[in-house]
Amino acid sequence: MASEDARYRQTSQYRLWSFSPAQLASVREQTNSLARTNITNRLKASSPPVDPLPDFLTPDEELTLLTFYTVETLRAATHFKLSTDIRATAAIFLRRFYTTNSIMTYPPTELLKTCVFFACKAEGHFMRLQKFVDELPNTTGESVLAAEYVLCQAIRFAFDVKHPFRALDGAIMELRRYAIFAEDRLNHAHMNARGILKFSPLVTDAYCHFTPSQIMFGALAITDRELVEYMMNQVMSGQSDDEKEKVWTVISQCVETLQKEPPERFENYYRSPECSKAMKPLIRKLKKCRDPDRVDLVALQRARKEQGMQKPKPKPAAKADGDVFGSALSEKDREAKRRRVVENGKGVSQSNDPFGGAL
The missing domain is CATH 1.10.472 (Cyclin A; domain 1)
Structure with a gap:
């Protein structure tokens, strides 16, 4: 029987989401660099072009904001009185999402709602979508569902989170x-x-x-x-x-x-004026350097659906007669299908008798 350590090494949590500190820092730097490049290109290609370009968030600033929004995710899950496992899963989903996606690319205020709702599904807890959105201000069911597939892709469909x-x-x-x-x-x-x-x-x-x-x-x-x-x-x-x-x-x-x-920081710091004072400049900076194509996830989802519907479907190829009625019979097949009644060992047909010859 495999040891517990061997079984854990087979899980998606170990295979996909385990990093050394140096590896994780490198991934975050690459994510930040790629986001800066993409947003720069989109801002320059906009009409009119944005000039000068805004100051972008650094990897450390993104990590600070990620910690803040992780706490907000826990606070939202606590508001719904969800179980400890669901709260933890929602927080881990958010952190995994922003490992390979920049906070500048997708709005964290929308993603954290999706993470909480999807964590309920992942942990087998049913919650009606309408009940969920009724508890959150300025939230619609469409906005919650718009980011679900993006979330699933980002976490690489690894829904099982191992908790301690x-x-x-x-x-x-x-x-x-x-x-x-x-x-x-x-x-x-x-x-x-x-x-x-x-x-x-x-x-x-x-x-x-x-x-x-x-x-x-x-x-x-x-x-x-x-x-x-x-x-x-x-x-x-x-x-x-x-x-x-x-x-x-x-x-x-x-x-x-x-x-x-x-x-203790959950109450003593993240609810304090000191935290608000530290986060406000970063949030203002984030609003200025967001990806213009992904600010509105609902509009992005609708555009993708419309593109899928407008995509021309390939016309079916014309079928030959053989595809519909079967291929032409060879002479050998004809002989096999032809019904004969043999009488006295001679090939004499008795097709006039509807019941065939005598046994």
Whole structure:
């Protein structure tokens, strides 16, 4: 039987959406550069041409805005009282989308709504579209659905997102089985670690750099390092010190990533005037350098549908007589199809008898 590590390496999350920090930075730089080139060409080709060109967002500025809109995605999912898995999936969909697409190309305020609605589908939660749009201002069902296919293409149809929540539940159950630590301590660690998992890895690049179990151990180590140390010593009792050090190095790196965005910032910072003051200049800059052809996703979707309808359909080729009635029969086929009644061993036809000859 394949190990859990081997099975995880077969998932789309590992194959398509796992990067080293250098690889991820390179992808984002390429995405930003390509968007700048495309938008520049479209602005110059517009009537009248735009001159001078606006200042474009840098990769770091795009990442700052992405973090902000990821928090807004979580806030929208919380407004609908969706489950933790759906909230996390919506946030990861948004971050994956803007890994290979620039915020300057597609409007994030529209994409985050689509991500929340599509995450409900991906996690098997039914929500009526009309009920969804009624809860959001200035939103129509058409605007939510307009970006669905673009979203699916961008995330490469990888709808299954592996989260660390069940891993945390399993780790706490395993610690209870040891019967060493007090129940209150385990409950406190469980609650705090889950609070970290519901925010910190979703607004950072933890899902791109670490496996769900590594993220879980990182969150648990922030809450109570001794629990993780004891559990790792039990699990890796037969391993060498080098192997243990290697695992701890990865967990420590994950801890550093998670601590960049502690869960307290969800309320203390992202709702504060300080955050608004920091984001307003970037949002104003974004509005000036957006892709003119993709600002209105509804109009873009309608134009694509009209192009598909206007595309001439190929005329069917004229069929020959043989295609309709079958090919001409050869003499051999005629002999096989001709019905004969043989009498007394001689080829004498008895077609006058409607019931054929005697048996």
